[in-house]
Amino acid sequence: xxxxxxxxxxxxxxKLQLFRGVTFLLxxxxxxxxxxxxxxxxxxGIHGERTLxxxxxxxxxxxxxxxxxxxxxxxxIDASLELALVTSLAMLVLxxxxxxxxxxxxxxxxxxxxxxxxxPLTIPAIVLVVGLAPLYNHWLSTYVxxxxxxxxxxxxxxxxxxxxxxxxxxxxxxxxxxxxxxARSLGASWFSVMWRIIVPNISNAxxxxxxxxxxxxxxxxTIANNLLYNNLQxxxxxxxxxxxxxxxxxxxxxxxxxFVLLIAISLVGxxxxxxxxxxxxxxxxxxxxxxxx
Amino acid sequence: xxxxxxxxxxxxRLSLDWVGTLPFFVxxxxxxxxxxxxxxxxAFFDANNAFTLDNFAHLSRSYVVKATVDTIGxxxxxxxxxxxxxxxxxxAIVTGRPNGVLRRLVVSASGVLAQFGGVTLAFAFIxxxxxxxxxxxxxxSHGFDYYAGSIWLFQIPGLxxxxxYFQIPLMVLVFLPAxxxxxxxxxxxxxxxxxxxxxxxxxxxxxxxxxxxxGATLLLFANAFSxxxxxxxxxxxxxxxxxxxxxxxxxxxxxxxxxxxxxxxAVEMIVIVTLVTIGYSLLQRxxxxxx
Numbered sequence: 001x002x003x004x005x006x007x008x009x010x011x012x013x014x015k016l017q018l019f020r021g022v023t024f025l026l027x028x029x030x031x032x033x034x035x036x037x038x039x040x041x042x043x044x045g046i047h048g049e050r051t052l053x054x055x056x057x058x059x060x061x062x063x064x065x066x067x068x069x070x071x072x073x074x075x076x077i078d079a080s081l082e083l084a085l086v087t088s089l090a091m092l093v094l095x096x097x098x099x100x101x102x103x104x105x106x107x108x109x110x111x112x113x114x115x116x117x118x119x120p121l122t123i124p125a126i127v128l129v130v131g132l133a134p135l136y137n138h139w140l141s142t143y144v145x146x147x148x149x150x151x152x153x154x155x156x157x158x159x160x161x162x163x164x165x166x167x168x169x170x171x172x173x174x175x176x177x178x179x180x181x182x183a184r185s186l187g188a189s190w191f192s193v194m195w196r197i198i199v200p201n202i203s204n205a206x207x208x209x210x211x212x213x214x215x216x217x218x219x220x221x222t223i224a225n226n227l228l229y230n231n232l233q234x235x236x237x238x239x240x241x242x243x244x245x246x247x248x249x250x251x252x253x254x255x256x257x258x259f260v261l262l263i264a265i266s267l268v269g270x271x272x273x274x275x276x277x278x279x280x281x282x283x284x285x286x287x288x289x290x291x292x293x
Numbered sequence: 294x295x296x297x298x299x300x301x302x303x304x305x306r307l308s309l310d311w312v313g314t315l316p317f318f319v320x321x322x323x324x325x326x327x328x329x330x331x332x333x334x335x336a337f338f339d340a341n342n343a344f345t346l347d348n349f350a351h352l353s354r355s356y357v358v359k360a361t362v363d364t365i366g367x368x369x370x371x372x373x374x375x376x377x378x379x380x381x382x383x384x385a386i387v388t389g390r391p392n393g394v395l396r397r398l399v400v401s402a403s404g405v406l407a408q409f410g411g412v413t414l415a416f417a418f419i420x421x422x423x424x425x426x427x428x429x430x431x432x433x434s435h436g437f438d439y440y441a442g443s444i445w446l447f448q449i450p451g452l453x454x455x456x457x458y459f460q461i462p463l464m465v466l467v468f469l470p471a472x473x474x475x476x477x478x479x480x481x482x483x484x485x486x487x488x489x490x491x492x493x494x495x496x497x498x499x500x501x502x503x504x505x506x507x508g509a510t511l512l513l514f515a516n517a518f519s520x521x522x523x524x525x526x527x528x529x530x531x532x533x534x535x536x537x538x539x540x541x542x543x544x545x546x547x548x549x550x551x552x553x554x555x556x557x558x559a560v561e562m563i564v565i566v567t568l569v570t571i572g573y574s575l576l577q578r579x580x581x582x583x584x
Contacts, residue, residue: 012490016388019385020385020388020389023382023384024385024395030461031406031458033428034414034418034420035417036421037417037421037428038416040427041420041421041427042420094316094317094320097313098313098314098316101314105308106310106313106314109311109314113314116318116321116325120325121570122566123563124519124562124563124566126521126536126540126562127332127559127563128325128328129543130331130332130335130539130559131328131329131330131331131559133543133552134331134335134552135327135328154324156320156324157321157324160325162408215405215408215409218409219409219410219411219413221410221411221522221525221526222521222536225522225540226540226543236416237412237525237526240526244419244425247416248416248419248420251412251416252413252416255409255417258408259405262401262404262405265401266397266401
């Protein structure tokens with residue numbers, strides 16, 4: 001009986017390992033071949049030799065990169081990097097204090113806050129563009145600025161659901177109320193409660209939310225393209241028509257950059273920190289929604 | 294006596310706490326709710342700001358109907374295939390070490406592919422199986438020309454293939470938590486009652502996972518339905534996808550600018566995505582009962 005069961009378990013384990021091996025192999029082929037192909041394509045010379053010509057010539061396109069950072073960047077890579085920075089900062093400034101405040105003082109607003117933050121998931125980016133176009137065309141560009149950095153205003157909305165979830169997990173893992181009451185009773189101002197108590201305690205979640213926004217902004221195409229701004233992805237599509245090699249070199253570079261960012265998240269999030277740090281994980285857990293398309 | 298209390302009104306302190314949330318709510322009002330309202334109401338007005346239902350009547354134009362049907366078809370196929378393959382991959386991950394390197398690597402990679410721009414993913418396929426990609430060149434030199442009929446990569450079949458490149462990873466991310474909720478004791482219980490592997494999947498794990506699977510499939514559907522970048526990077530003429538029709542009606546590249554019409558298509562998209570999302574959250578609630 002016991003022997004029979006043991007052999008049953010063994011054959012089941014072998015079958016399972018076989019299934020896993022085949023699955024991972026097929027997944028690796030499907031997902032790695034296109035990425036390797038990008039590296040291959042972007043290093044292919046005219047006569048079939050290996051060359052870094054495309055990679056070197058990235059810097060010879062002033063529309064792409066000119067290291068001229070400022071309030072109105074003209075090069076696409078500069079613009080996307082600045083947008084990533086501005087969007088992340090604006091998102092944190094807007095979201096962290098509000099979420100903490102709602103947890104402390106306005107618990108009944110928490111459902112509404114959650115609903116609003118997750119709302120952008122049900123509104124396709126292209127639909128948002130339709131509603132944003134009049135705002136940008138008639139109001140922002142006339143009365144505020146026509147710099148590409150104004151896109152950050154829309155991008156904050158775009159990253160809202162992902163950042164909300166990351167921060168919510170972080171705040172859920174600490175006792176916001178007790179911590180801030182303790183700090184307040186010792187004479188801390190609200191600002192120092194925020195800056196010296198809450199922020200250090202949810203640093204993982206903040207990092208998580210920031211890296212997510214960076215990845216999303218660097219990959220954003222729909223809004224920029226339809227509001228006629230030249231960010232990294234829009235320029236990639238333009239460039240692909242003239243010089244596919246350079247375009248694909250940048251595409252694979254940005255993809256690998258995003259990959260490094262998210263690996264960083266998973267290393268930070270996966271490190272056991274304290275009892276309930278489970279909740280502060282990378283965005284791989286919990287409900288998610290893609291935005292790749 | 295250093296501090297004066299807040300004003301007292303009818304025995305209760307008048308709370309000004311809501312002021313703290315004002316910046317956030319003003320922001321979302323301006324950049325989320327206002328644009329949505331512009332779409333929803335604007336769809337009922339023509340260029341002269343007069344009320345009209347013409348924008349919705351235009352939805353019956355043959356190319357919009359075709360785009361709607363095609364988009365729903367692409368979304369359904371990529372959702373079902375993506376969900377099935379993604380679930381298998383997720384199961385392969387979940388049967389490994391819970392905090393192992395492999396799991397973290399696959400989850401992070403899935404995150405990138407599911408979240409990062411569709412343009413890059415389209416390029417990845419052009420570079421690999423496209424007419425100049427090494428996979429095609431390899432097969433061609435061995436006498437197999439898979440573009441003999443037509444270059445389907447730049448048509449709807451190609452779109453389906455590239456969509457799977459972000460649908461499968463998304464499924465992995467969405468479905469892993471559900472699989473993590475499966476308890477090994479359930480299998481042991483099935484066995485102690487004399488059940489086989491088939492019985493376990495058919496009567497225990499299957500029914501428990503099914504709502505989660507269906508919900509995830511709906512989420513994938515909404516994801517594909519909303520996608521724009523991939524289609525635009527891959528197919529820049531004709532615009533087979535509904536999102537491209539919106540973009541077309543917004544810009545003057547093809548024919549006249551029709552902002553009202555763009556809004557009507559946008560409303561159509563919102564309605565479909567909302568229905569799907571409601572289905573998703575109902576199923577999510579059902580899933581939560583067991584997992």
